[in-house]
Amino acid sequence: MNQARQKILQNIRHSLGRNELDVNTINKLKARLAAHTVHEQPALPKDLISLFIHKLKQVAATLELIPNAKEIPFAVLAFLQKHNLAQKLVMDANLKNLPWPNKWQIAYRAAQVEDQLSVTTAFAGIAETGSLVLLSSTASPTTLNFVPENHIIVLHRKNLVPHIEAVWMRLRAQAMPRSVNIITGPSRTADIEQTIQLGAHGPRRLHVILVN
Amino acid sequence: MKSTAHIFKYKTKIALKNVNLQNALARSKSHFIDKRRAAVNALPEFNRLRQRACEIKEHTLAHLDFYLEYFETQVHNSGGYVHWADTPQAACEQIVSICQATKAQRVTKGKSMISEEIALNTALELNGIEVTETDLGEYIIQLAKEPPSHIIAPAVHKTREEIANLFYEHHQKYGFTKRLSQIPELVSEARKVLRKKFISADVGITGANFLIAETGSAVIVTNEGNGDLTNTLPRVHIVVASIEKVLPSLEDVATFLRLLARSATGQELTSYTSFSTGPRRPEDLDGPEEFHVVLVDNGRSEMLGNEFHEMLRCIRCGACLNHCPIYSAVGGHAYGWVYPGPMGSVLTPLMLGLDKASSLPHASTLCGRCEEVCPMQIPLPKLLRQLRVKHYQSQGKASFVGLGLKFWAVFAKRPRIYHFMTAIIIRLFARLGNLGIGRNLPRPQGETFMAAWKKRQAKS
Numbered sequence: 159m160n161q162a163r164q165k166i167l168q169n170i171r172h173s174l175g176r177n178e179l180d181v182n183t184i185n186k187l188k189a190r191l192a193a194h195t196v197h198e199q200p201a202l203p204k205d206l207i208s209l210f211i212h213k214l215k216q217v218a219a220t221l222e223l224i225p226n227a228k229e230i231p232f233a234v235l236a237f238l239q240k241h242n243l244a245q246k247l248v249m250d251a252n253l254k255n256l257p258w259p260n261k262w263q264i265a266y267r268a269a270q271v272e273d274q275l276s277v278t279t280a281f282a283g284i285a286e287t288g289s290l291v292l293l294s295s296t297a298s299p300t301t302l303n304f305v306p307e308n309h310i311i312v313l314h315r316k317n318l319v320p321h322i323e324a325v326w327m328r329l330r331a332q333a334m335p336r337s338v339n340i341i342t343g344p345s346r347t348a349d350i351e352q353t354i355q356l357g358a359h360g361p362r363r364l365h366v367i368l369v370n
Numbered sequence: 371m372k373s374t375a376h377i378f379k380y381k382t383k384i385a386l387k388n389v390n391l392q393n394a395l396a397r398s399k400s401h402f403i404d405k406r407r408a409a410v411n412a413l414p415e416f417n418r419l420r421q422r423a424c425e426i427k428e429h430t431l432a433h434l435d436f437y438l439e440y441f442e443t444q445v446h447n448s449g450g451y452v453h454w455a456d457t458p459q460a461a462c463e464q465i466v467s468i469c470q471a472t473k474a475q476r477v478t479k480g481k482s483m484i485s486e487e488i489a490l491n492t493a494l495e496l497n498g499i500e501v502t503e504t505d506l507g508e509y510i511i512q513l514a515k516e517p518p519s520h521i522i523a524p525a526v527h528k529t530r531e532e533i534a535n536l537f538y539e540h541h542q543k544y545g546f547t548k549r550l551s552q553i554p555e556l557v558s559e560a561r562k563v564l565r566k567k568f569i570s571a572d573v574g575i576t577g578a579n580f581l582i583a584e585t586g587s588a589v590i591v592t593n594e595g596n597g598d599l600t601n602t603l604p605r606v607h608i609v610v611a612s613i614e615k616v617l618p619s620l621e622d623v624a625t626f627l628r629l630l631a632r633s634a635t636g637q638e639l640t641s642y643t644s645f646s647t648g649p650r651r652p653e654d655l656d657g658p659e660e661f662h663v664v665l666v667d668n669g670r671s672e673m674l675g676n677e678f679h680e681m682l683r684c685i686r687c688g689a690c691l692n693h694c695p696i697y698s699a700v701g702g703h704a705y706g707w708v709y710p711g712p713m714g715s716v717l718t719p720l721m722l723g724l725d726k727a728s729s730l731p732h733a734s735t736l737c738g739r740c741e742e743v744c745p746m747q748i749p750l751p752k753l754l755r756q757l758r759v760k761h762y763q764s765q766g767k768a769s770f771v772g773l774g775l776k777f778w779a780v781f782a783k784r785p786r787i788y789h790f791m792t793a794i795i796i797r798l799f800a801r802l803g804n805l806g807i808g809r810n811l812p813r814p815q816g817e818t819f820m821a822a823w824k825k826r827q828a829k830s
C-alpha cells in the first residue's frame with residue numbers, strides 16, 4: 159500500500175516535472191486553504207424568502223409558513239391529515255420541547271424501516287437553490303432524512319442564507335459532522351424512460367415548515 | 371469489464387438497426403439537451419463559473435501531490451483510512467480485503483464509474499460477496515448483465531417493457547410475482563426489493579463526485595437517495611475515487627456544484643448532495659463504524675504530464691455524450707467499454723491502449739458541440755485529433771486510407787491531369803446514373819465544378 163502511495167506521488171511529481179514542493183509553495187497552498195475565498199456567485203433578488211419558496215416549488219417540495227415555533231405541531235398535524243398518515247412519528251430530539259399532542263406516538267431515535275414520517279430541523283436553508291442543509295448529530299441521525307417516505311423539515315427564518323458559501327462559514331464554527339446533507343426536493347428517478355418519478359429510495363414527499 | 375472497443379465499427383452497424391435503442395436515444399437526446407439549455411440560459415454567470423472551475427482544477431492538478439496528502443491527513447484526523455492503488459487490480463484487492471476483514475457477505479453500491487473502470491463487481495463476486503447496485507438504472511443493467519450505456523443514465527437504452535420483464539424474472543424470489551407495466555409500479559417494486567438489500571448489507575460502496583482536501587470529505591450527488599442509504603446503513607463505508615477528484619476547499623466545491631447538475635440533467639442541484647467525513651462519531655445513533663477511501667490512479671498520474679492532461683478536468687457530467695451526433699446515433703454500448711461518447715473516445719484509448727480502441731478517436735465528426743457544452747472546457751476535438759495522429763504514427767505500414775491518399779496525391783500535385791481525369795469520371799458517372807451500391811447519391815451533372823465556374827466567369 160505504501161509502495162503504491164509512493165509510486166503515485168512520484169509519478170505525479172515526475173509528470174509535473176518537479177520534485178517535492180518547497181516550503182514556500184506549501185505555505186502558499188496552506189494559506190489558500192485557510193483563506194476560504196468565495197468565487198463567483200449567482201446574483202440573487204433581495205427577497206430571499208420569496209426566492210426560497212419559488213425554488214422549493216420548482217423542485218416539488220411543499221411549504222407552510224408559520225409565525226412562531228409553537229405552531230409547529232399544528233403544521234405537522236395538517237400534513238398528517240392531508241396525507242392520511244398515522245400519528246406515529248420519528249423525530250429530531252431538538253424538537254422535544256414543543257407542545258406535542260399527548261396521544262401521538264413520537265420516537266427520538268434513528269429511523270427504522272417501518273417509520274412513515276420523520277420531522278427534523280435544518281441547520282440552514284439555501285435560497286439560491288431551495289435547498290435544506292441537515293447535519294448528523296446525536297439529536298438528528300442521518301437515517302431520519304432518507305428512510306421514511308414522508309419528511310418534514312423545520313427551518314427557522316434566521317437560518318435562511320443566500321448561497322451555499324454562507325453555510326460553509328457557519329459550519330466552520332463547529333466540528334465537521336459525519337454527514338452533511340444538502341436536500342433539494344424529494345427523492346426522484348428518471349431511470350425508466352426518462353420519466354420523473356418521485357420517491358425512488360428516499361422520501362416521496364418533502365414538506366418544509368418555515369418559522370418566521 | 372472486457373472491452374469490445376476494437377470492434378466499434380461492427381457494433382455501430384448493429385446499433386443503427388436496433389429499433390428499441392433508436393427510440394430510446396431519440397427520447398433521451400431531446401430530454402437532456404433541452405433541460406440543459408434552459409438551466410444554462412437561466413444562469414447568466416454560467417460562463418464565468420466555467421472559467422473559474424477550470425482555473426481551480428488546473429491549480430489543483432498542478433499541486434495534486436500536496437492536495438492528495440492533505441486530503442489523506444484530514445481523513446485520518448476524522449477517524450478514517452486512506453488506501454492508495456496504482457492499478458485496477460490493486461484497487462479491487464484492497465476493497466475485497468476490507469470486505470473480508472469485516473466478514474462481509476453482502477455489499478450495496480451507489481453508482482460509480484470508477485468501480486466500472488476497475489471491474490469491482492466481478493472481483494467481489496469472485497470472492498463470494500453478493501453485490502447489489504442500488505441506483506435504479508444501475509440495478510436494471512445489473513439484472514440484465516449489461517454495462518452502463520450512459521455515464522449518468524446507465525439504463526437509458528432500456529424500454530419499460532424490457533425492464534418489466536427483468537423485474538418479473540428476478541423478483542419472483544422475493545415474492546413479487548405480478549408482471550408490471552406502469553413506471554410508478556416498477557419504481558415502487560424496485561424500492562421494496564432494494565430496501566431489504568440496504569438493511570442487510572455489511573458494506574456500502576460509493577464513488578465520489580468530489581473529494582475535499584480541506585475537510586477530508588467525499589461528496590456524492592444523487593437524485594434517488596440511494597447513495598445515502600448506501601453510506602449510512604452498513605457497518606462499513608468504502609469510497610472509491612480516482613485521484614483527480616480532489617478539490618481544495620468547500621468554496622471550490624461550491625463552484626463545481628453549480629456546473630455539474632446543470633450540465634448533466636439541467637437541475638440546479640440534484641435532490642441530494644451529501645458530504646461524508648469519517649465514520650460515525652461516538653455519540654451518533656447511526657452511520658458506519660468504519661470509513662475507508664480507496665484512491666485509484668490507473669494511468670492518471672501519467673496523463674498529468676502528457677498532451678492529454680486536459681482530460682483530467684472531466685467531472686463526468688455526460689453533456690458531451692448528450693450533444694454528440696455519433697453517440698446519439700449508436701448509443702453507449704457500441705463504444706465497447708466503460709466510458710462512451712466523446713469523453714470515452716479520449717479516455718478508452720488512453721486507458722486500454724490505442725491499439726485496442728483505435729476506431730474510437732475516429733468516431734467523431736469533430737463538429738465541436740462537445741467542447742462547446744463541456745463545463746470544464748475540455749478541448750475534446752483537439753484531443754481526438756491528437757489521438758488520430760498518434761494512431762497514424764503508430765501504424766508502421768500505410769493503411770488502406772493512407773494508400774488511397776497517396777494515390778490521390780499523385781494527381782492532386784498535377785492539376786492538369788487532375789482536371790482532365792475528373793472531367794472524364796464525372797461524365798462517366800452522369801451516364802451510368804445510380805450504381806445501386808449502398809446509399810443513393812444524386813446523379814452528377816456531368817460537368818466538374820471548375821468547368822462550370824469557368825463558364826460562369828466567362829458569361830459575366
Ligand code: SF4
Nearest residue numbers: 684685687688690744
Ligand atoms: S468531457 Fe466535459 S462534457 Fe464530457 S463528461 Fe467530462 S466534463 Fe462533462
